[in-house]
Amino acid sequence: MAEVEDLIEDVAIRLPGAEDIRARGQRRRTRARAVRGGAAGALVLAAAGAWGLLLPADGPEARQTVTTTTANPFRTADGEVVMRRADELPGYATWHWKEAASLPGGAGPRSDALPQVGLDGACPASFVPADEPGQQRYSLLYAGSGHALAQHRIIEYEAITSARSQVTALRGAMERCGLHSASPTAREREEGSTVWSGTVDDGRTLRVTVRRWKSWVSVEEVLHGTPAG
Template identity: 65%
Template sequence: MAEVEDLLEGVAVRLAPAEEIRAKGQQRRTRSRAVRMGAVGAAVLVAAGAWALIPSDAPATRQTVATATDNPFRTDGEIQMLRVDELPGYARWHWTESASLPAGAGRRSGPLPQVGLDEACPGSFAVTDSPGQKAYSLVYTGRDHALAQYRVVEYDDTATARSQVADLREEITKCGLRTVTPTVREKEEGSTAWSGTVRDGRTMRVTVRRWNSWVSVAEVMDGVPAG
């Protein structure tokens, strides 16, 4: 093998032939290309793996539920009570607002967790320690002595409202009511509904909705002949 020798300040430098230098350069370029291709391939695999982990209902198609930030129970300082046509059973009972329950209809529900118009759930009327609350209510009467009541209750904080709703659900269950499918509107509002037969044979339906420290309760008692 031919060698080229040069002397630089007394140091001998030996260079390989040109053909050998070109061959080694080609090998380095080949290895560099292989590394780059490997990196690209790895990136493609990572991307493919990431897409494989995305479920079929990807964010582009997944539905989300928006959380309302406006108080649904009070607008411009005014408490929003249900209109007669917004009460369940309006088509059947034709509700009208009433200042009070008709004579002989018993008591209306008071502070939560009381439930049950016409004393349909007398157990819930036991004296309990009731936290501070501001309550607003309307009574409705319908055909065949049907009764309804809508209450909106405001508490000092969300934790108290949540606790009162838990107590209310317990009283509703004790009264013999069971969870039922809410209407489309009630479902959109996040309400929960119960229904069942109470002690006098009538059907009562209760709908409960909570928003932060506010709670609403709608009670509907099917009509039967009085007395």
């Protein structure tokens, strides 16, 4: 291999040839790519591990209704439970929701407890005796034009496992009612909610939005208007 010698202040300096320099550069580039690849792999594994921590250990229905936020979305820092304003409910432009103290006379059964669902008796199959684990319930009713009805329920359970099992039971009640998975609005998608919708016995549409955060469950029901008495 050809080498160049030079003398500077009696010190001999040997410079490697061009081929040797190119070979060393190639080895450095190979090592750099290996390091970058390893770092990227570590980041992917770390991200996968973090996502795994966010997924609950139960079925898909509970997984779909759990939010990843670290702050309770249903209670303010002052301890106030956050209920939906009338103008935030789906269908406000059509039904013009207003808060109501109670259901109209003859509107049928109403319950705050899960897994019962279906205002105005829309889902009678869900109104059966069911276990009610320790819970604190909050509820708000809304009346709309054309005899439309809506309700927002927030339930705080004593344990996360109870909230999960009640969400699963609620899904069963909605399926018996003939409801099916539906597309959420942009806000509902952002909040991590799942939506169920379908036609009930009297021909009206019932839309149910379900959202869970730890031991808290939020259920919004909107029963479209028309049939009355």
